[in-house]
Amino acid sequence: MKIFSFYHAGVIFLCCILFFSGCGRHAEKKDVVVLTVPPAFPVIHPLEVKEGKEEKSANDVIKITTEGKKKKDEPVITEKKMMDVPVIHRKNEKVVHEFVYIDQKRYLVPAVWRGNKITRKSPAMNQMRQVPVQFTHGGTHIYAEKEACNAFVAMAEQALVEDIHIEVHSGFRSVWYQEKIFIKHMAKGRDWDDLVRYVAPPGYSEHALGTAFDFYPSNWQFADSSAYRWLQEHAHEFGFRETYPKHSPKGFPWEAWHWRYVGREVER
Numbered sequence: 009m010k011i012f013s014f015y016h017a018g019v020i021f022l023c024c025i026l027f028f029s030g031c032g033r034h035a036e037k038k039d040v041v042v043l044t045v046p047p048a049f050p051v052i053h054p055l056e057v058k059e060g061k062e063e064k065s066a067n068d069v070i071k072i073t074t075e076g077k078k079k080k081d082e083p084v085i086t087e088k089k090m091m092d093v094p095v096i097h098r099k100n101e102k103v104v105h106e107f108v109y110i111d112q113k114r115y116l117v118p119a120v121w122r123g124n125k126i127t128r129k130s131p132a133m134n135q136m137r138q139v140p141v142q143f144t145h146g147g148t149h150i151y152a153e154k155e156a157c158n159a160f161v162a163m164a165e166q167a168l169v170e171d172i173h174i175e176v177h178s179g180f181r182s183v184w185y186q187e188k189i190f191i192k193h194m195a196k197g198r199d200w201d202d203l204v205r206y207v208a209p210p211g212y213s214e215h216a217l218g219t220a221f222d223f224y225p226s227n228w229q230f231a232d233s234s235a236y237r238w239l240q241e242h243a244h245e246f247g248f249r250e251t252y253p254k255h256s257p258k259g260f261p262w263e264a265w266h267w268r269y270v271g272r273e274v275e276r
């Protein structure tokens with residue numbers, strides 16, 4: 009009985025070793041998508057400082073590509089869905105499709121964003137300033153372009169005098185960071201057409217300018233807040249504008265929480 013137990017224990021021990029070492033090898037072979045948590049201040053990806061390369065194809069479609077990401081004979085991912093994309097046609101006007109690359113796959117930019125690619129470069133690191141943590145939600149480290157940040161601090165301090173608390177929820181986001189947002193959600197099973205209704209395609213977000221701020225809470229509740237009412241009255245005094253307003257002439261969805269410093273900014 010004693011020998012049997014010892015033998016039995018040995019067999020179980022060996023099985024455990026084989027099982028766990030087997031698991032390890034299996035996991036290594038699996039095609040695992042590793043998503044790292046983006047840093048609070050995203051590193052500027054070398055690709056984003058390059059201008060989008062434009063090239064004309066035979067059927068007058070402009071492909072906007074990012075240098076270094078384009079692959080020859082790359083399959084078009086959402087071309088089959090092109091017919092489903094609502095497009096406002098004017099007489100004799102050709103629709104010029106635009107594309108972005110997410111994780112090296114090509115996606116069609118929806119009509120609402122078309123023609124609104126941000127052409128200005130993101131500010132360099134030394135042109136940035138960290139938003140003082142007392143003005144960020146949860147004390148997170150958020151960066152913005154220096155002049156915009158200074159204007160925001162002046163505005164937030166004035167608001168505070170009037171007992172209005174304005175907290176930044178998001179500031180500068182690089183094109184690379186914007187792409188990571190898509191990669192992260194797509195890995196969870198959400199598709200491009202769904203996501204792009206709520207998130208600007210990489211290269212199209214004003215946050216890449218370093219002058220745009222999302223205030224907390226960056227959702228529909230913000231429109232009912234005292235901070236929003238205060239901003240509507242005073243933000244222009246500090247050079248800020250609500251760039252996705254309620255009835256946007258460009259047809260963008262309303263984002264009451266999103267404000268951009270336009271003070272001395274050269275219009276894009």
Ligand SMILES: [Zn+2]
Binds near residue numbers: 222265
């Ligand atoms: Zn925003």
